[in-house]
Amino acid sequence: MENPVKVAIVAGSKSDQAIVDEAVKALTDLGVSHEVQFLSAHRNPEGLRKFLAGSRAEVYIAIAGLAAHLPGVIASQSLKPVIGVPVNSKLDGLDSLLSIVQMPPGVPVACVGVDNARNAGILAAEIIALGDPQVKERIDKMRQSWR
Secondary structure, three states: OOOOOOEEEEEOOHHHHHHHHHHHHHHHHOOOOEEEEEOOOOOOHHHHHHHHHHOOOOEEEEEEEOOOOHHHHHHHHOOOOEEEEEEOOOHHHHHHHHHHHOOOOOOOOEEOOOOOHHHHHHHHHHHHHOOOHHHHHHHHHHHHHOO
């Protein structure tokens, strides 16, 4: 039986591929199943809605620049954790960062540093590790290697 997808990485644009690749690498290194989708909250809201309605992912990583509504839109349509990755496309990424962290009460989005999808991948793995001792062990080994 195939491993169910634990983390869905959703980026608003294919131009974010290099940042997506960092999240993919972190999740792959930690042995966490994942998938990647390119769906804009602005240009393809219906496609995003359909994807979320059918997704069985346990955690979402949403990568977005400029107005960066993607993480908030995902959070508004799901009860699962959402980690936002602001992209440095204008204003050194500050516009994206503020769009992600300033969510209204009741619709939280976790946020990592600008362009820091590696941390988003690690954080998603830590969330998965709450119920998966093997992932927890791999995270522990990774951290020990940093010492």
